[in-house]
Amino acid sequence: MKFSDQLEQRFAAMVTHYPTKRSVLVPMLLYIQDELGALNDEAIHEIAERTELSELEVRNVISYYSMLRTHPIGKYNLQVCTNVSCLLRGGEEILEHCQKKLGVGNKQTTADGLFHMEEVECIGACSWAPALMLNYEFHENLTPQKIDELIDGIRKKEHQ
Amino acid sequence: MADVTLIVDGKKLTVPAGTLLIEACKSTGIEVPSFCYYPGLSLQGACRMCLVEVEKMPKLQTACTTPVAEGMVVTTESDKIKQARKSMLELLLANHPLDCPVCDAGGECELQDMTFKYGAAESKFMDMKNHRDEQQWSPVVYFDRPRCILCYRCIRVCGEGMDVWALGIQNRGSSAIIAPNKQDHLECEECGMCIDICPVGALTSGAYRYKTRPWEMKHTGTVCTHCADGCKTTLGARRADTGMQIVRGDNRDKSGINGDFLCVKGRYAFDFAHSDCRLKQPLVKRDGKLVPTTWEQAFELIASRFKQVLTTDGPAAIGIIGSNHTSNEENYLLQKFARLALGTNNIDHHRTADFPAFASALAGKAEATASMRDVHNAAAILLIGNNPTEQHPLLAWQIRTNVRLHHSKLYVVNSYPIKLRRQAASFAQIAPGSEGGFAQFIAGSDAAADSIVSPKLSREALAALRDALKQETSLVIIFGSELRGNDVKALVDFGLARSAKFICLGDYSNSRGAADMGLYPDMLPGYGPVASATTFHTDWLDEIPATSGMNLLQMMDAAKEGKLKALYVVGSNPIARYNIDPFALSKSFVIVQDMFLTETAKIADVVLPVANAYEKAGTVTSTCGDVQILKKAGDFAGVRTDFECIVRIAATMGYDVRKLVPFGGEGTRADMGQSRGAQSGEADRHAVWLSEHNLEPKMSPFDPSAMLDEIQRLVPAYDISRLSLLSGQDVHTQLVQITGATGLGHPELVLPANDTLFTSGTLGRFSATLNTVMERYSSPVEPEMVAGYDPAARQGP
Ligand code: SF4
Ligand code: SF4
Ligand code: SF4
Ligand code: FES
Ligand code: FES
Numbered sequence: 001m002k003f004s005d006q007l008e009q010r011f012a013a014m015v016t017h018y019p020t021k022r023s024v025l026v027p028m029l030l031y032i033q034d035e036l037g038a039l040n041d042e043a044i045h046e047i048a049e050r051t052e053l054s055e056l057e058v059r060n061v062i063s064y065y066s067m068l069r070t071h072p073i074g075k076y077n078l079q080v081c082t083n084v085s086c087l088l089r090g091g092e093e094i095l096e097h098c099q100k101k102l103g104v105g106n107k108q109t110t111a112d113g114l115f116h117m118e119e120v121e122c123i124g125a126c127s128w129a130p131a132l133m134l135n136y137e138f139h140e141n142l143t144p145q146k147i148d149e150l151i152d153g154i155r156k157k158e159h160q
Numbered sequence: 161m162a163d164v165t166l167i168v169d170g171k172k173l174t175v176p177a178g179t180l181l182i183e184a185c186k187s188t189g190i191e192v193p194s195f196c197y198y199p200g201l202s203l204q205g206a207c208r209m210c211l212v213e214v215e216k217m218p219k220l221q222t223a224c225t226t227p228v229a230e231g232m233v234v235t236t237e238s239d240k241i242k243q244a245r246k247s248m249l250e251l252l253l254a255n256h257p258l259d260c261p262v263c264d265a266g267g268e269c270e271l272q273d274m275t276f277k278y279g280a281a282e283s284k285f286m287d288m289k290n291h292r293d294e295q296q297w298s299p300v301v302y303f304d305r306p307r308c309i310l311c312y313r314c315i316r317v318c319g320e321g322m323d324v325w326a327l328g329i330q331n332r333g334s335s336a337i338i339a340p341n342k343q344d345h346l347e348c349e350e351c352g353m354c355i356d357i358c359p360v361g362a363l364t365s366g367a368y369r370y371k372t373r374p375w376e377m378k379h380t381g382t383v384c385t386h387c388a389d390g391c392k393t394t395l396g397a398r399r400a401d402t403g404m405q406i407v408r409g410d411n412r413d414k415s416g417i418n419g420d421f422l423c424v425k426g427r428y429a430f431d432f433a434h435s436d437c438r439l440k441q442p443l444v445k446r447d448g449k450l451v452p453t454t455w456e457q458a459f460e461l462i463a464s465r466f467k468q469v470l471t472t473d474g475p476a477a478i479g480i481i482g483s484n485h486t487s488n489e490e491n492y493l494l495q496k497f498a499r500l501a502l503g504t505n506n507i508d509h510h511r512t513a514d515f516p517a518f519a520s521a522l523a524g525k526a527e528a529t530a531s532m533r534d535v536h537n538a539a540a541i542l543l544i545g546n547n548p549t550e551q552h553p554l555l556a557w558q559i560r561t562n563v564r565l566h567h568s569k570l571y572v573v574n575s576y577p578i579k580l581r582r583q584a585a586s587f588a589q590i591a592p593g594s595e596g597g598f599a600q601f602i603a604g605s606d607a608a609a610d611s612i613v614s615p616k617l618s619r620e621a622l623a624a625l626r627d628a629l630k631q632e633t634s635l636v637i638i639f640g641s642e643l644r645g646n647d648v649k650a651l652v653d654f655g656l657a658r659s660a661k662f663i664c665l666g667d668y669s670n671s672r673g674a675a676d677m678g679l680y681p682d683m684l685p686g687y688g689p690v691a692s693a694t695t696f697h698t699d700w701l702d703e704i705p706a707t708s709g710m711n712l713l714q715m716m717d718a719a720k721e722g723k724l725k726a727l728y729v730v731g732s733n734p735i736a737r738y739n740i741d742p743f744a745l746s747k748s749f750v751i752v753q754d755m756f757l758t759e760t761a762k763i764a765d766v767v768l769p770v771a772n773a774y775e776k777a778g779t780v781t782s783t784c785g786d787v788q789i790l791k792k793a794g795d796f797a798g799v800r801t802d803f804e805c806i807v808r809i810a811a812t813m814g815y816d817v818r819k820l821v822p823f824g825g826e827g828t829r830a831d832m833g834q835s836r837g838a839q840s841g842e843a844d845r846h847a848v849w850l851s852e853h854n855l856e857p858k859m860s861p862f863d864p865s866a867m868l869d870e871i872q873r874l875v876p877a878y879d880i881s882r883l884s885l886l887s888g889q890d891v892h893t894q895l896v897q898i899t900g901a902t903g904l905g906h907p908e909l910v911l912p913a914n915d916t917l918f919t920s921g922t923l924g925r926f927s928a929t930l931n932t933v934m935e936r937y938s939s940p941v942e943p944e945m946v947a948g949y950d951p952a953a954r955q956g957p
Binding site: 054055056057059060063064 | 325326327328329330331332339340341343
């Protein structure tokens with residue numbers, strides 16, 4: 001299996017950064033997931049071969065990290081924090097609002113495949129709690145209105 | 161290493177520096193509770209059961225990961241520790257289903273024991289338990305996540321111990337779960353080590369699960385009857401319609417050479433013993449069909465035919481084929497019966513290694529053979545030929561363990577990339593069939609190099625390997641049946657010059673015993689030539705026929721020509737093994753003793769149903785020469801031991817059985833009760849009681865221990881400690897030949913069994929469990945996951 005040229009270059013550079021091949025596993029898994037949407041069987045086989053690990057070991061690692069996944073999810077992943085700071089500043093309400101707005105529960109994807117929703121632990125944005133991450137993008141000091149604007153904005157953009 | 165002195169629970173003790181605290185405690189009789197710690201495996205520190213107080217250390221320490229230090233003051237039981245352990249147990253039980261009443265491990269469970277000890281029975285958790293359904297991972301491996309306490313023992317034993325790496329851990333925290341290598345199933349060596357090592361009932365075996373409770377079985381420590389490595393196994397038997405049926409095999413008490421190791425065959429393939437195909441009654445041929453008869457009639461018929469052939473055609477018209485699975489006593493008795501009662505040297509067996517060439521090459525040199533224990537400690541090992549992972553699983557385990565724990569230097573020389581190359585410091589892939597050439601080469605014959613080099617091995621590398629081997633001063637040399645005759649001699653000469661020790665690999669549980677006990681047409685027990693004067697000649701009043709008899713293939717040829725009037729086959733299947741046209745035996749009167757109607761039994765005139773090694777007493781010798789005692793674990797109604805059959809045939813012929821079996825001694829007599837009829841259990845019960853107490857009655861001609869007396873007296877090297885033997889230890893015998901005659905081996909007669917990890921000759925064919933495993937693996941398995949199964953290695957030697 002070959003990845004995009006850009007990712008191939010990245011891999012080639014990264015392996016030289018670590019003393020052992022297996023060390024590139026976690027960053028590579030993240031990049032592959034970004035490129036493919038999920039870590040499918042083929043990708044797992046490939047990365048296992050490249051890092052000289054067994055597929056089982058690669059799966060062990062994938063299952064350990066909640067941000068790594070073997071099945072595709074919605075295009076926009078809303079990761080809503082409900083850890084202490086966010087909790088104190090209404091994180092749970094934000095979570096509930098997102099769920100109502102999207103009509104899906106925790107770790108579910110909307111029928112149109114656009115949104116995925118999950119409750120996460122602290123994302124390091126406590127100073128601006130409550131916060132969420134939309135894919136790699138932070139959204140802070142959230143209110144239900146802000147959520148509506150965010151989601152509606154994406155829907156509009158995608159349905160054009 | 162320097163010693164360290166410390167104080168544990170007020171006791172002063174001195175141990176080598178580097179010792180783990182948990183081991184130091186054990187050495188003085190203090191057991192620190194543990195789940196994840198397992199001697200010989202890497203440290204995990206996962207379960208926190210072993211917490212102890214160490215003075216001057218602020219927190220409780222895990223005894224399993226803390227090395228001892230000078231002046232350490234340790235407390236292993238205190239209120240604080242008790243509380244900590246109790247809390248750990250509460251956490252472990254948080255998601256536990258508490259289904260102990262039906263769990264396989266119930267009564268033998270470390271979690272139960274700990275909970276009992278620390279009283280963590282009540283739970284403070286109100287939450288729903290995490291539940292997952294039980295999964296079947298392979299024909300023999302089942303996994304029940306809720307019972308798992310995440311000690312990682314299974315993962316480590318599979319990876320580090322077996323070098324299979326088939327188990328992993330997925331997710332984390334309380335949803336962590338042990339996972340098989342193929343997502344929903346396993347592809348592995350099916351050894352069951354993971355099941356055995358599991359401290360709870362999370363991993364269970366397809367062969368045993370939900371069959372019985374541990375305390376309902378009768379446990380007997382005996383020896384595995386599959387390959388030639390001689391693993392000690394504890395068989396658990398339970399009453400069934402046919403007798404005592406074996407339902408479990410393990411070696412949890414770690415006694416014996418193998419410690420807790422057993423391969424798939426030792427662990428599960430005891431079920432041939434209660435196969436539906438087992439013969440229950442003697443059969444005779446009437447009008448071309450085998451029909452049931454009584455034992456008396458069968459013995460009468462056999463005896464009268466033997467006598468008739470002896471008078472009309474003479475002893476040379478009778479042939480005998482012995483077995484690689486029967487006990488030493490039975491083999492010895494069989495050849496004695498042949499030589500004395502029938503007066504013929506026409507006796508042979510299916511030879512799987514050139515033991516005679518090996519014995520003659522050693523030429524009586526003491527301490528030149530290695531035991532299976534030596535393989536565990538040897539500083540360097542040279543393995544030529546064979547694929548132990550498949551054919552000698554215990555040997556492979558010993559080698560791996562030695563390399564892992566003691567950094568033994570392993571040289572592997574093979575024409576296939578066998579799995580053990582992964583442990584090898586040096587792997588030389590020689591040209592196919594050049595194992596013998598390799599022996600010649602290291603012994604100094606440069607000319608042999610041409611035949612050895614291969615695309616994977618250059619001439620320079622080969623020469624460098626020889627130089628390296630020459631430097632080794634304490635080598636254990638292990639060779640497969642690829643090496644025969646002069647090649648064995650060359651190798652032995654090379655090794656003896658460097659005080660190496662040897663192991664010659666044969667197949668089947670007692671192939672070495674068959675060879676040592678003289679199942680040869682030209683050699684007596686101990687490899688002494690029949691024609692020369694031996695102690696046997698003196699002891700047996702010179703009744704041994706002076707000329708060598710026919711070997712197995714010669715007997716078959718004689719049968720074809722109508723010259724072999726009677727053939728007596730004990731526990732062997734030459735028709736299938738040597739691919740002989742069954743018609744060849746149509747002119748001979750054929751007697752077969754077997755458990756099953758094998759290809760050979762099908763064409764017999766009389767078939768006697770016999771007991772297997774799990775159903776009798778006696779001794780067996782592993783391929784290394786380690787002698788061990790067999791104890792009766794199960795039984796099967798209707799069968800008799802080969803020993804009894806041979807004695808009865810001799811007696812019915814009118815032969816004085818006292819000349820065969822020196823039983824009774826000076827007038828010893830006792831009424832052992834009835835052996836037949838309503839009270840038939842009586843004799844058995846006496847015998848069971850006596851053997852439980854390690855007493856040897858020797859009052860009946862059917863008692864193999866009387867035969868063992870003679871073996872120990874006459875067979876060189878078998879003069880070993882009877883006490884050690886009786887207490888269930890393995891006792892190593894050196895291969896000492898009576899007279900140093902050379903050139904006795906017949907290399908061309910050696911026919912390796914070619915069993916794989918999942919086959920075991922006739923026994924394997926009738927093991928239902930082994931068959932399900934075999935079917936599972938008949939489809940190709942991905943080589944990179946389980947290196948032992950890459951197709952190239954599969955076709956290996
Ligand atoms: S190889 Fe043995 S220890 Fe490993 S998973 Fe298979 S049965 Fe268990
Ligand atoms: S399955 Fe058994 S051996 Fe494996 S981690 Fe769980 S409790 Fe330990
Ligand atoms: S290694 Fe050999 S002796 Fe040991 S359990 Fe397996 S078949 Fe039996
Ligand atoms: S608690 Fe929500 S970002 Fe830290
Ligand atoms: S035995 Fe020490 S932590 Fe498990």
